[in-house]
Amino acid sequence: MPTLTSRAKQVDRRPMSLAEKLYLPAIFKGMAITMIHVFKKKATINYPEQKRPFSPVFRGLHILNRDEEGRERCTACGLCAVACPAEAITMEGAERQPGEEHLYREEKYAAKYEINMLRCIFCGLCEEACPKDAIYLSETFAPSNFNRASFIYGKEELRIPHPKEDPEGYKKALGNRAKK
């Protein structure tokens, strides 16, 4: 019979041979295969103890950056919010008062800065839009949570640890992705 396509495969419909009817040879073959797999390397990694290395372009949770002296870089210009295709970012600017120079790098700062992690698509456009290197995407996941409100991250959650008070945490949060 001519086949309809070049990929057609003829099915073997011969009656089973004695060895096949006995089942046992095939069963032993199968058991040998499973036994080999016992000694193979496991594909699973022990997650919390052992982490899969991220690729250098991995985009995770956002971080609000500080400069070397621990002053916040963000000036609440709103470029990230404009760039955001998911409209996940909202902010409110405020003017720096005299005596707050050690807190904020420039005259204007973000009094409120919120990212809705349920809306965010982690595209990294905010990072690209920022003229002050104030926001970048780190190498961590957004952890799971029980209610929607907890997914709106404010400044408290986003800010990088202080480089002088907590240099270890600062270094860890900085990771490999922030522009140095």
Added chain:
Amino acid sequence: MLLAIDWLLIIEKFILIVVVVLVALGIAMYSTWAERKVAAVMQDRRGPNRAGPFGLFQPLADGLKLFFKEEIIPNTSNKFLFVLGPMLAMMTAMLTSAVIPWGGKFEIAGRTIDLQIADVNIGILFVFGVVSLGVYGIMIGGWASNNKFSLMAALRAASQMISYELAMGISIIALMFITGSLRLSVIVEQQMNHTWNIIYQPIGFLVFFICALAECNRTPFDLAEAENELNFGYHQEYSSMKLGFYLFAEYINMFISGVIMSTLFFGGYDIPFINEAAYGNVWWITLLGVGALFTKAIIFVLIFMWIRWTIPRFRYDQLMNLGWKALLPLALVNMLITAAVVLWLNK
């Protein structure tokens, strides 16, 4: 002197029963852990490894979970039978352990203690009787659930048990020709003095092993709990510890059938390559014997698991064909040949 009850004997047997029941339960518990571990390593996974070292507390967590689950008895079910089902399954699973010789003899303060609860002269027949009662637990549970799937599963389990018990019984008859006794302790002692029965009865063992898989409802004969055809099988309507009882009974059955296979074909508590009789009734050699029996049984349980995670389930017609057209004739031929050889040798 009918009233002269040997109290020490009663206490001794009571302690033995408690120990056997506890050990069987413990082994069933850890069989669930082993099953998951075996499945995992055969599929290149890791298996339970969070609760305790190597996940060893996992069975405790599972048991606790089952206890805390809501207990549901369906409105349309027959309540009495619904509760009776898992009880029967559990009871029959435990009952067989009564006639198994778990080890040799202990001597404590001049008193010889037999590590067998009841040395019945029809031991293997008793095992058969109890094992075939086991299907009532499944049938009653499946029928009382008043669920079509459960009923189908119960029907399958019943017909499967009947089909495979025939071949199993006949393979045992061939063994009886050689041993000449139904008493399990005698069978073991013969094997300790001579060679193991597997040498004389390899085909009988093969038939027995396959039938044991079928009797335990293990893959490839787990048609009674075929998830993808029957949702869950005969215990579909069960919840909480009643479900746990069914699952437990299955693992106890597996362990007990491993013990029976070691007793009948692999020398029971005989330690290979060592002549125990030379040491007499020393307590540590008896303990080693018990250890040997458990090792053999556990190896059988592991083989059961290995098979489960290797081959798929039989189709129902294949199951019936195998039982009636392959195993039964094979067992019959084996029996006839054994009988002829025994007759010829005895002449």
